Amino acid sequence: MKVQILGAGCAKCKNLEQKVRSLNEAHHLNLEIEKVTDLQEIIKYGILSTPGLVIDGTVKSSGSIPKDEQLLTWFKGTHA
Amino acid sequence: MKKVIEKYPLGAVVLLLPFWIILYIGLQPLADAFVSLTNLPPGEHITEALRFFVFEVPKVLMLLTLVVFGVGIVRSYFSPERTRKILGGKSLLAGNVLASLLGVVTPFCSCSAIPLFLGFVESGIPLGVTFSFLIAAPMINEVALVLLFGLFGWKTALLYMSTGLLIAMIAGYVIGRLTLEKYVEPWVYEVKAGHFEMVEEKILFSQRIIAGIDAVKEIVAKVWIYIVIGIAVGAGIHGYVPENFMASIMGKSAWWSVPLAVIIGVPMYSNAAGIIPIVQALLEKGASLGTVLAFMMSVIGLSLPETIILKKVLKIQLILIFVGVVAVGIVVVGYVFNLIY
Secondary structure, three states: OEEEEEOOOOHHHHHHHHHHHHHHHHOOOOOEEEEEOOHHHHHHOOOOOOOEEEEOOEEEEEOOOOOHHHHHHHHHHOOO | OHHHHHHOHHHHHHHHHHHHHHHHHOHHHHHHHHHHHOOOOOOOHHHHHHHHHHHHHHHHHHHHHHHHHHHHHHHOOOOHHHHHHHHOOOOHHHHHHHHHHHHHHOOOOHHHHHHHHHHHHHOOOOHHHHHHHHHHHHHOOHHHHHHHHHHHOHHHHHHHHHHHHHHHHHHHHHHHHOOOHHHEOHHHHHOOOOOOOOOOOOOOHHHHHHHHHHHHHHHHHHHHHHHHHHHHHHHHHOOOOOOOOOHHHHOOOOOOHHHHHHHHHOOOOOOHHHHHHHHHHHHHOOOOHHHHHHHHHHHHHOOHHHHHHHOOOEOHHHHHHHHHHHHHHHHHHHHHHHHHO
């Protein structure tokens, strides 16, 4: 599963990236994590506030850091 | 405790609210009781300074918690995506009014200014309307509102909010009428932003309460220290520094004080809470409210980092016009306040 974190360097963007990475390790999710910092790339996803979370090309959230449980449901749910 | 609140958020709020009210009402007697325990001679500077401090700190923090919680719930109903949808197809004047109001309730961080700007402009929202939003969002700040309410009363808080809205509406309208689209970087209009419909999951009210609690955790944790410092400054200089220390340079009679305060304030950047100690100190020492408010608005409403970010999408002419129009608006507000008070 490919997970992209969209954000040009705000504090919340870094938090979300760390969170995803640590969840990935703790739960052996085997995610392919990519941080997207290029503005023009970010805009292509149509989000208006960062950080954005994209899973397999679908925008899941923007402007907030989802809760751990929510993230895990997405990571595990789509995977199964 | 935390688990219980997360499990029964509505119940927790219903139970905690009366407790909040009782504590709030009881703050003055509690502070007085605390001060009398110290055996300090009543009426002395140090005693009154302590009384002011032990009463104002919990009062302002409690107000802040309640307001940030409420704002957190309100903001859970608005997202930038939704605001864009509401603003789409609105004419200039109505759009400016609506955008300014939405700027207050939509969650916004200046680090998202670019995606938001692009997303608005790209979906056909007029430039002036977009600016109304971008001006109102940082300028009207719930932390500043609470502090003004707590320390100077509801009239000041209301005036701050209404004049902030007015500046955003008028400045956005002026920018819109000037047809400055030519000063937007050309690539902005070529961007083909993707459009996705975020699955609007049904949000339960209990989740909105949790959003409110999260907002409290995030904001109160960040700003409480500035508030304590601000009130300590207010309490500390009370009676020690001459009352009219600032009156000659920042008082009403000094007509040039308002533009000067704005000129100093624009390049400065601070969050709303960080500026409050300075505001408190200036007012305490005879600076007039209009001048101080103008200073505060220019510090939190116009910031160098944000304008630098905007440089990616706007040409320098438009940035200067934007800063100029808003600064003029703030100066006018400053004079109006000095006239009223």
